[in-house]
Amino acid sequence: MESPKRVKPYTRPTGERRGLLLVYTGDGKGKSTAAFGLALRAHGRGLKVRIFQFIKHQGARFGEHRAFSALGIPVEGLGDGFTWKSLDLDHSAALAREGWERARVALLSGEWDLVVLDEATYPVRYGWIPLEEFLEVLRVRPEHVHVVVTGRDAPEELLHLADTVTEMRKVKHAFDQGIPAQAGMEH
Amino acid sequence: MESPKRVKPYTRPTGERRGLLLVYTGDGKGKSTAAFGLALRAHGRGLKVRIFQFIKHQGARFGEHRAFSALGIPVEGLGDGFTWKSLDLDHSAALAREGWERARVALLSGEWDLVVLDEATYPVRYGWIPLEEFLEVLRVRPEHVHVVVTGRDAPEELLHLADTVTEMRKVKHAFDQGIPAQAGMEH
Numbered sequence: 170m171e172s173p174k175r176v177k178p179y180t181r182p183t184g185e186r187r188g189l190l191l192v193y194t195g196d197g198k199g200k201s202t203a204a205f206g207l208a209l210r211a212h213g214r215g216l217k218v219r220i221f222q223f224i225k226h227q228g229a230r231f232g233e234h235r236a237f238s239a240l241g242i243p244v245e246g247l248g249d250g251f252t253w254k255s256l257d258l259d260h261s262a263a264l265a266r267e268g269w270e271r272a273r274v275a276l277l278s279g280e281w282d283l284v285v286l287d288e289a290t291y292p293v294r295y296g297w298i299p300l301e302e303f304l305e306v307l308r309v310r311p312e313h314v315h316v317v318v319t320g321r322d323a324p325e326e327l328l329h330l331a332d333t334v335t336e337m338r339k340v341k342h343a344f345d346q347g348i349p350a351q352a353g354m355e356h
Numbered sequence: 357m358e359s360p361k362r363v364k365p366y367t368r369p370t371g372e373r374r375g376l377l378l379v380y381t382g383d384g385k386g387k388s389t390a391a392f393g394l395a396l397r398a399h400g401r402g403l404k405v406r407i408f409q410f411i412k413h414q415g416a417r418f419g420e421h422r423a424f425s426a427l428g429i430p431v432e433g434l435g436d437g438f439t440w441k442s443l444d445l446d447h448s449a450a451l452a453r454e455g456w457e458r459a460r461v462a463l464l465s466g467e468w469d470l471v472v473l474d475e476a477t478y479p480v481r482y483g484w485i486p487l488e489e490f491l492e493v494l495r496v497r498p499e500h501v502h503v504v505v506t507g508r509d510a511p512e513e514l515l516h517l518a519d520t521v522t523e524m525r526k527v528k529h530a531f532d533q534g535i536p537a538q539a540g541m542e543h
Contacts, residue, residue, distance in 0.1 A: 189530055189541055193386055197522035198378070202393030203386035206420065207541065209396055210389065213419030213426075214540035232400030233393065239400075240423060282540070315541055332530035335384035340521035343376055348519060353401035353469070354376055354394065354502055 188282075188314040189332045190307060194290065194323035197337035198355075204285045204317045205233050211315070212242055216282035220244040221272045223265060223320075224288040231356050245271070248288075265292035269303075279311035290320030290327075300324055375469075375501040376519045377494060381477065381510035384524035385542075391472045391504045392420050398502070399429055403469035408459045410452060410507075411435040411475040418543050432458070435475075452479035456490075466498035477507030477514075487511055 191207070193200040208218045220237065225246040237244045247268025248261065269292065276284050292298045304326055307316060318327065328334050343351075350356060378394070380387040395405045407424065412433040424431045434455025435448065456479065463471050479485045491513055494503060505514065515521050530538075537543060 187535065187538070189535070189538055191385070191541075195525070197524075198520055199380055199386060199390035199393075199522045199524065202397065203390040203524075204393065205396055206386075206389030206392035206394075209392055209423045210419035210543075211540040213422035213424075216540040232397035235400035236396045236427060237400075239427060315538070328527065331528060332533065332535060333385055334527035334529075335386045336525040336527050337384075337386065337390075338382070338523040338525050340515065340523050341518060342521075343519035346519065348374065348376070351374070351376055351502070353398040353403040354378075356397075 187312055188310070188316065190330060191315070191317045192323050192327060192331045192334045193317065193319045193337060194321060194328075194334065195336035195338050196321055197339035198342065199337045200319040200321075201287050202233075203335070203337075204287055204319050205237075207317055208237070208242060208283060208285055209240075211283045212240055216315075217280065218242050218283045218285070219275055219281045220285040220287060221268060221275070221289070222246045222248065222287040223268060223292050224248040232353055247271070262292075262295070262297040265295075265297040268292075269298045273306050276306055276310045276314060276316065279314060282313065283315040283317070286316065286318045288320045289318050290323045293324060293327075294320075294322055300326065303327075304330055374499055375497070375503065377517060378502070378504045379510050379514060379518040379521045380504065380506045380524060381508060381515075381521065382523035382525050383508055384526035385529065386524045387506040387508075388474050389420075390522070390524075391474055391506050392424075394504055395424070395429060395470060395472055396427075398470045399427055403502075404467065405429050405470045405472070406462055406468045407431040407472040407474060408455060408462070408476075409433045409435065409474040410455060410479050419540055434458070449479075449482070449484040452482075452484040455479075456485045460493050463493055463497045463501060463503065466501060469500065470502040470504070473503065473505045475507045476505050477510045480511065480514075481509055487513065490514075491517055 193203050212218050234244050275281055293300055293303050380390050399405050421431050480487055480490050
């Protein structure tokens with residue numbers, strides 16, 4: 170007699186250990202820095218961390234990059250420093266799609282315990298990364314993989330899928346009071 | 357003839373380089389992690405960073421501590437892990453006052469470019485650190501010193517004094533959906 174089809178073995182109750190999807194959105198400061206702080210914490214706990222930055226360009230060397238490289242955490246700038254002042258949107262869009270391809274592979278590989286998709290809401294909002302594809306990758310990723318997505322205007326569907334959502338709300342910003350960005354604090 | 361009393365030498369216009377006071381408050385996740393991310397960025401820029409944690413106890417070894425110690429950033433747990441369940445409030449209060457004394461010295465010394473006062477709003481709210489004294493130290497600190505204060509319910513007067521205030525607003529939290537805290541992500 171053939172043994173019955175293997176049933177799914179006992180697994181710990183849902184939630185004991187599972188990858189979380191966290192979203193930091195809103196117009197306030199602290200979205201990316203919170204993601205970096207989390208990366209630091211996770212790294213300190215022995216998790217394998219990888220960071221993709223969808224706006225920062227490849228060669229960007231901000232303070233956090235230097236510190237992450239000292240810790241051996243890979244940070245990849247995928248963008249071209251795109252802002253609303255960009256002159257070549259087609260180029261920005263192509264870069265975002267290439268970058269997303271790399272992030273997608275990393276997410277699905279299961280090799281990384283925490284993947285940070287910094288400022289990923291923008292290419293999604295601009296339509297450079299199709300929202301449905303973005304969500305689908307998050308849905309089907311290996312279940313131990315934690316993901317942090319940052320950026321303003323996170324789409325409703327992403328908030329719905331997320332486990333934890335924080336809105337960073339700007340109450341007050343130094344820049345609005347004429348204080349220019351300070352090295353080491355804002356870049 | 358004696359030379360005239362030295363006048364203050366030319367300094368760059370206010371705002372070119374000055375220490376910022378940042379506050380991360382609100383009931384959402386990401387307040388401390390944003391402060392840690394900022395510490396990381398500042399460290400990467402060569403700033404001297406020191407972190408005081410008003411609730412975490414001395415021996416706490418969370419993920420961020422391991423990473424900070426790898427980077428050589430001093431982190432001091434000042435509290436006794438106080439929560440609303442603490443049995444000995446007098447002890448917690450005394451620890452907070454001692455800790456504040458150390459933080460005060462560090463802030464005023466000018467030796468540190470960035471001082472993080474993590475979860476400092478709580479001992480201020482509980483009256484363990486007098487609000488007026490707390491604000492006064494922030495007001496008279498050397499002008500290059502950046503300060504980040506985190507914690508819920510930041511007093512109005514602190515928000516008023518701050519250069520940048522972000523409210524981390526909880527939109528959704530995994531814990532509310534029955535998902536327990538995940539090592540490496542939340543501690």
